[in-house]
Amino acid sequence: MDKDQTRADEFSNALTEYAPRYDVQLTADGIARLRAYYEQVVAWNTRLHLVAPCSPAEFATRHVLESLLALAHLSNGVHVVDIGSGAGLPVIPCLIVRPDLRVSLIESSPKKAVFLREALRRVGAHGPAQVIAERFEKLTAPEADYVTCRALDRFTEMFTELVEWSPRNSTLLFFGGDSLREQIEKAALVYEAIRIPESERRFLFIIKRGGL
Numbered sequence: 001m002d003k004d005q006t007r008a009d010e011f012s013n014a015l016t017e018y019a020p021r022y023d024v025q026l027t028a029d030g031i032a033r034l035r036a037y038y039e040q041v042v043a044w045n046t047r048l049h050l051v052a053p054c055s056p057a058e059f060a061t062r063h064v065l066e067s068l069l070a071l072a073h074l075s076n077g078v079h080v081v082d083i084g085s086g087a088g089l090p091v092i093p094c095l096i097v098r099p100d101l102r103v104s105l106i107e108s109s110p111k112k113a114v115f116l117r118e119a120l121r122r123v124g125a126h127g128p129a130q131v132i133a134e135r136f137e138k139l140t141a142p143e144a145d146y147v148t149c150r151a152l153d154r155f156t157e158m159f160t161e162l163v164e165w166s167p168r169n170s171t172l173l174f175f176g177g178d179s180l181r182e183q184i185e186k187a188a189l190v191y192e193a194i195r196i197p198e199s200e201r202r203f204l205f206i207i208k209r210g211g212l
Contacts, residue, residue: 004039004042007042007056008035008038008039008056010055010056010057011035011038011056011057011059011060012031012034012035014056014057014060014061015031015034015035015060015064015065016031018057018060018061018065018198019065021065021197021198022061022065022066022068022069022197023072024065024068024069024071024097026097030096030097033096033123033124034064034093034096034097034123036122036123037064037088037092037093037096037119037122037123038056038059038060038064040115040118040119040122040123041059041087041088041119044115044118047111048109048111048112048115050086050087050112050115051063051086051087051089061198063087063089063093064089064093065197066090066175066196066202067089067090067091067093067094067150068090068093068094068097069090069194069196069204070090070094070148070173070204071094071097071098073146073171073173073206074094074098074101074146075145076100077100077101077102078101078102078145078146079101079102079103079104079142079143079144079145079146080094080101080102080103080104080144080145080146080147080148081103081104081106081141081142081144081146081147081148081166081170082103082104082105082106082147082148082149082150083106083136083147083148083149083152083162084106084107084108084136084149084150084151084152084153084155085105085106085107085112085116085131086107086109086112086151087112087115087151088105088115088116088119088120089150089151090148090150090173090175091103091105091129091148092105092116092119092120092123095120095128095129096123099128100128101128102128102129103128103129103130104129104130104131104132104142104144105129105130105131105132106132106134106135106136106139107131107132107133108133108134108135108136109133110133113131113132113133116131117131136162136165137158137161137165141165141166141167142167143167144166144167144170145170145171146170146171146172146173147162147166147167147170147171147172147173147209148172148173148174149162149172149173149174149175150174150175151175155174155176155180156176156179156180156182156183159180159183159184159187160183160187163187163189163207163209166209167209168209169209170209171206171207171208171209172205172206172207172208172209173204173205173206174204174205174207175196175202175203175204175205176202176203176205177201177202177203178201180203180205181193181203181205184205184207189207190207190208191205191206191207191208192205192206193205193206194206
């Protein structure tokens with residue numbers, strides 16, 4: 001068995017082992033498609049630096065299962081706009097598990113946008129998804145029910161602009177720590193913070209944009 005196969009097996013095993021801790025239910029098909037996505041990220045990562053180097057188990061928990069926490073807050077068939085998609089987190093794992101979602105991935109790097117399109121094709125999720133290679137602030141916000149963001153460059157610096165850009169009645173699902181919480185509270189936004197399993201400092205922040 002080659003090294004890549006071994007790492008992919010470790011990833012799949014970690015998904016199965018840790019999914020209950022994240023209250024995530026995965027089918028065999030879902031695990032297979034998430035594995036294909038993981039293999040795609042690994043293949044492109046050296047060139048594009050999509051994610052920091054990590055073990056297969058850490059990718060399964062820190063990236064994929066963490067991303068899937070958003071699913072509990074996404075209604076059936078909603079349109080999700082993801083900002084600064086990069087490696088496709090959190091939206092691609094969510095779309096793999098919930099193909100009813102409609103997603104728009106906004107990524108300013110043309111090379112990473114190419115990766116995102118290829119990753120969507122690889123996992124068979126290209127139908128309800130579109131990739132937009134542009135900075136979000138140069139676009140008019142599309143009609144969307146939810147806006148997600150997990151790893152935007154200068155996230156806290158761009159926070160106010162991102163909130164103002166988001167559709168008026170959308171719900172914001174942002175991943176981050178204390179610095180992001182400070183920005184949310186500074187803006188006097190009503191929010192809920194859900195602590196991410198296996199982490200003391202990271203949260204999923206749920207902000208109702210219509211509550212502004």
